[in-house]
Amino acid sequence: MWKFIVRRLLITLPQIVLLSILVFVMAQMMPGDALTGLIDPNIDPAAIEEQREKMGLNDPWYIQYGDWISSALQGDLGQSFRFKMPVTDLVEQRLINSFWLGLVTLIFTYIIAIPLGITSGRYNDTMRDQLITGYTYIGFATPLFIFALVMLWVGGFQLGWFPTGGSVAPGLEPGTFEYALSKFQHLLLPGLSMALITTVNTVQYLRSEIIDTKQKDFIVTARAKGASESRVYNRHILRNSLLPIAAYFGFEITGLIGGTVFIETIYSYPGMGLLFMDSVLQRDYSVVTAVVLLFGIASILGALLSDIILSLVDPRIRIK
């Protein structure tokens, strides 16, 4: 068991190194560099060139990469020219916001999806199931931003129950109860609109897994033992059907870090997705590189987490 996890971790390290090289090289290939946006174009090109030489921007890429990665490891990801603050601090703020949004989304997703999936799978091809699958088809077909816009319009403007943007009401002291409550209130609407879409996948997964599992031979064995219908469902069918959901969970975690461009843009919620969008549009290179790197690491860690979860719940995966 532990050997499996350790081995899986060892594979992860070179993946991350490779990722960082790729991200860096791609950033280098983008037109312009850290000086282009900062400097008045009327300055003498020779002076710019001199400055470049001084800052190491003319060095070959591997030396620059070495500089970048060694400071990155010490927590220095450079300076954002737009926000005029260290990238690390900027990302930290946004990361926390995105994390909370992701968490609320995830909780909403499972609260909605698991009961729906179970009902739909257990009573497949009945009226109940058709209603639920009907919802999932609508969810699949509707672009995320339409859902979000409708929710924003209804919940934020028509009913006025929820704030329509930001992550916290202005003028509140961090650490107080009102502050936390306001944060939570700001999360509900974007979290729910996001969840209504992500639910769709989970419901469909769970439904088809349950339908699949309930026809398996070992379910007949369980019935032949004299197990009641509820025991058959809870002990045998559900546990086996949750395997892929558990595996998917790792990737859902990635969403906690990655944030979502659409939702954050629509609700002007200051998370990672919005930061990424703005930085790309404003050519804030050091931020883009840092964010892309972080997204990549998040996916790698998500896959790692999925594998570990799966190996915990499925004895067949445990490699000796």
Place this chain on the structure above:
Amino acid sequence: MNNALLEIKNLKTSFRIRDDYYAAVDDVSLTVNKNEVLAIVGESGSGKSALAFSVMGLHNRAKIEGNIYFKDHDLANLPANKLNKLRGDDMAMIFQDPLTALNPLMTIEEQIAETLLLHHKNLSKKKRREKVIDLLNQVGIPRPEHTCDQFPHELSGGMRQRVIIAIAIANDPELLIADEPTTALDVTIQAQILDLINDLKENMNAGIVLITHDLGVVAEMADRVAVMYAGQIVEIADVHTLFANPRHPYTRSLLHSIPNIDGGNDKLHVIQGIVPPLHKLPREGCRFAARIPWIDTSAHETNPELHEIKPGHFVRCTCHNQFYFPDEKKKEEQADGIS
């Protein structure tokens, strides 16, 4: 005097295909006595497994008509909670495919202990484990303490079938249904599993229904044999009579299909055609008629019934009186020509 353990009366199990129900088990009446091994033989699709599943109440969406009497209960009309008290306790089943019949996420101990737990709620965890180890010993698993904590995927097919047998015999059932228990196994393992069932039979004091299409297994294990074709029983007899003096054309064809070691270069006998699919099966007349087209149609009864031709030996339809194999006829003609 009544020695019957299980009495099936006019059982009809129908499945829905599109909008109609079609009987896979069609008007079967059968008695299983205490301490007897009754073999049910037939091709794939003849309704053997459907019959067994009806007795155990394991069909999900089938329509079951008729009566199945077992221990003062009519299993065909028993509510689920009462049925669950009998299943796994007084009656149990051994399944066909050991590779899929065990839950992949539960240890062997959990799976066997579940049957014990469901019927003996007051058994302590320690007692249950002891009993599980005892059962694994009984079914010939070499290191029961070790196997207890293993998962199904860590065991071979033969070992898994032993575990399934352990689950079935856990609560000393009075009726044991074995649904093709050796079909999915290697030949050498088949012999071992049959030996095991034979041993258990001696100590168990149970009526066993053995479903199989392997006539070798029948000869070795059974006391009585019921031959099924297209949902009906076409012949019942004790095992010696059936092998020595088979009557129904289907039984004779089955026995005729066994390759003979002295047979030289003779072609293997093949029964013409296939069992028709459920929704295309003719429900009137002799159901086997289509597969012995060289027999004159007047030989069949319009409504074939089981006739007791000797005490305990039943044969359906009258066509058996005029039945012959085509190659026999040819040989006779050749013999006539020479003389």
